[in-house]
Amino acid sequence: xTTASTTTARPRRSRWTGGGWGIKIAPYLxxxxxxxxxxxxxxxxxxxxxxxxxxxxxxxxxxxxxxxxNYGRILTDVEFWNVARNTAVFAVGFVVLxxxxxxxxxxxxxxxxxxxxxxxxxxxxPVLVSPVVVGLIWNWMLERQxxxxxxxxxxxxTPPVPWLVNGTWAMVAIILVGMWMQVGFYMxxxxxxxxxxxxxLYEAARMDGANWWQQFRVITVPLLQPSIVVVVVLGTIxxxxxxxxxxxxxxxxxVGATTLMVQYIYENGFQSPxxxxxxxxGGVLLFIAVFTLTIINWLISRRREAV
Amino acid sequence: xxxxxxxxxxRPPRTWTSIGGGSVRVSDVLRVVVLxxxxxxxxxxxxxxxxxxxxxxxxxxxxxxxxLPESWAPDNYIEALSRFNFVQYLTNSAIVTxxxxxxxxxxxxxxxxxxxxYNFRGKTFLFLLTLATIMxxxxxxxxxxxxxxxxxxxxxxLWGLIIPAAATPTGVFLLRQYMLSIxxxxxxxxxxxxxxxxxxxxxxxxxLCKPALAVVAIFSVMWRWSDFLWPLVIAQSESVYTLPVxxxxxxxxxxxxxxxxxxxxxxxxxxxxxxxLIFQRQIATGIANTGIK
Numbered sequence: 013x014t015t016a017s018t019t020t021a022r023p024r025r026s027r028w029t030g031g032g033w034g035i036k037i038a039p040y041l042x043x044x045x046x047x048x049x050x051x052x053x054x055x056x057x058x059x060x061x062x063x064x065x066x067x068x069x070x071x072x073x074x075x076x077x078x079x080x081x082n083y084g085r086i087l088t089d090v091e092f093w094n095v096a097r098n099t100a101v102f103a104v105g106f107v108v109l110x111x112x113x114x115x116x117x118x119x120x121x122x123x124x125x126x127x128x129x130x131x132x133x134x135x136x137x138p139v140l141v142s143p144v145v146v147g148l149i150w151n152w153m154l155e156r157q158x159x160x161x162x163x164x165x166x167x168x169x170t171p172p173v174p175w176l177v178n179g180t181w182a183m184v185a186i187i188l189v190g191m192w193m194q195v196g197f198y199m200x201x202x203x204x205x206x207x208x209x210x211x212x213l214y215e216a217a218r219m220d221g222a223n224w225w226q227q228f229r230v231i232t233v234p235l236l237q238p239s240i241v242v243v244v245v246l247g248t249i250x251x252x253x254x255x256x257x258x259x260x261x262x263x264x265x266x267v268g269a270t271t272l273m274v275q276y277i278y279e280n281g282f283q284s285p286x287x288x289x290x291x292x293x294g295g296v297l298l299f300i301a302v303f304t305l306t307i308i309n310w311l312i313s314r315r316r317e318a319v
Numbered sequence: 320x321x322x323x324x325x326x327x328x329x330r331p332p333r334t335w336t337s338i339g340g341g342s343v344r345v346s347d348v349l350r351v352v353v354l355x356x357x358x359x360x361x362x363x364x365x366x367x368x369x370x371x372x373x374x375x376x377x378x379x380x381x382x383x384x385x386x387l388p389e390s391w392a393p394d395n396y397i398e399a400l401s402r403f404n405f406v407q408y409l410t411n412s413a414i415v416t417x418x419x420x421x422x423x424x425x426x427x428x429x430x431x432x433x434x435x436x437y438n439f440r441g442k443t444f445l446f447l448l449t450l451a452t453i454m455x456x457x458x459x460x461x462x463x464x465x466x467x468x469x470x471x472x473x474x475x476x477l478w479g480l481i482i483p484a485a486a487t488p489t490g491v492f493l494l495r496q497y498m499l500s501i502x503x504x505x506x507x508x509x510x511x512x513x514x515x516x517x518x519x520x521x522x523x524x525x526x527l528c529k530p531a532l533a534v535v536a537i538f539s540v541m542w543r544w545s546d547f548l549w550p551l552v553i554a555q556s557e558s559v560y561t562l563p564v565x566x567x568x569x570x571x572x573x574x575x576x577x578x579x580x581x582x583x584x585x586x587x588x589x590x591x592x593x594x595x596l597i598f599q600r601q602i603a604t605g606i607a608n609t610g611i612k
Binding site for chain 1: 365381486515
């Protein structure tokens with residue numbers, strides 16, 4: 013009989029009430045509900061996704077084996093390439109901008125002696141708002157003629173910006189709104205990282221005459237590296253999965269200029285004409301993309317640490 | 320946009336500090352100005368929604384937009400509640416959020432306890448498997464999961480919204496980390512006293528895990544309340560709509576006046592804001608822990 017300890021082996025008790033059998037079976041019983049849901053709703057579908065991408069169906073009930081045809085169709089689909097490009101542009105813009113701004117805000121909040129908690133809370137508030145509502149508000153605020161943003165820009169003497177009317181501006185809009193929605197979350201992670209850096213290091217640097225920028229570059233960035241990696245990885249995953257706020261902000265328009273991969277999967281899978289095979293194949297490709305990028309992120313951060 | 324606005328405001332303050340006679344440093348003032356600008360960028364859209372939720376359609380169409388509403392009477396709220404099945408969507412959202420959170424807490428805590436405090440065959444494998452599923456979000460396996468839910472007959476039911484995402488890998492991970500810090504002696508002492516395994520878990524381990532359970536609960540509530548893609552796919556008839564689904568559908572139909580949509584948006588935002596204000600500290604530490612460890 014094994015002891016229940018996970019850390020150290022300790023002298024065995026002479027008597028276990030409930031008997032050894034109870035202790036041996038208990039962990040499995042504790043695991044069953046969670047693992048059953050995992051198995052049915054995550055692990056099985058994950059494997060079945062690869063399988064399903066080899067079939068075609070236009071109603072979700074009858075499936076026809078088509079082999080790799082779905083991938084052939086998707087890779088020759090002009091819309092797919094458009095969507096893939098949009099997703100890449102959005103994800104890169106979103107990750108780079110969010111990480112930089114979150115870093116700046118975290119550094120500023122951390123340097124603040126008073127009101128740290130207040131600013132931390134305020135910057136986090138947009139994270140709480142339902143993405144659907146975020147899309148609704150910004151759709152209204154970015155309205156061309158009468159939106160708050162263009163009215164504000166008008167006071168500064170800027171001509172109205174065609175935010176949601178022009179494809180390029182709409183992409184800029186979803187990147188900025190995505191950032192508005194998530195930056196507080198990343199800021200919180202980075203702030204926790206900053207607070208774990210020993211203040212004595214800055215003290216020493218200051219005595220050696222290092223200015224703010226030098227301190228930031230030589231102390232903050234290297235010591236914050238693990239947190240930055242977490243933010244970049246999370247940001248990449250968030251960026252590639254963005255759907256809900258875009259759905260109510262631009263609806264993927266104008267003319268597909270802001271349609272991203274998840275929307276492509278949703279529309280092919282659930283809106284007529286239903287192309288189940290294409291939607292599942294799209295899911296597999298998205299998974300491969302996110303998986304590869306996450307691995308690359310970790311590898312790059314590993315190598316930097318080694319140097 | 321929001322940030323560039325903050326940066327353009329930055330320049331003027333230099334003159335203030337020169338008046339101040341050097342007692343206040345320029346960098347301090349700059350920092351506060353940038354932070355206040357950023358804070359405004361975060362808050363203005365929400366305040367604008369709040370103000371807008373009291374305006375009439377004509378006020379909303381006014382050009383340039385009016386700042387304060389003409390009256391603070393909650394007409395939009397009353398109309399939204401009476402004209403649509405708004406109470407139904409609110410109830411659905413509340414049921415799904417609470418039931419899913421309760422389920423998540425129960426099964427995650429049990430799994431975490433097994434992984435933290437027992438030695439058994441396959442332990443490492445199951446733990447790694449759990450962690451690996453963080454890499455497989457629902458969006459990626461949307462169609463295959465929908466197929467499973469459909470074959471179980473759960474499409475268009477609240478159960479279909481509640482069960483599939485209940486076994487969160489992050490919840491298991493967070494609770495396990497916390498349970499590792501509970502001394503084994505405590506559990507052994509309970510056993511010696513004749514307490515069964517399940518009773519030890521419920522009466523001794525769970526009360527000690529309250530802080531971690533609170534973090535998992537808060538995150539589950541916030542996430543379930545706002546969740547959209549999965550409910551959009553599963554909730555096909557109006558009686559099953561959650562708030563976000565109803566909002567998005569109404570907005571797309573264009574038949575529902577925008578002032579009512581703003582009121583509904585406010586109602587969906589207020590509960591999470593209240594939860595956040597109460598549990599601010601737990602949320603901050605929760606994110607710091609899950610993000611980094």
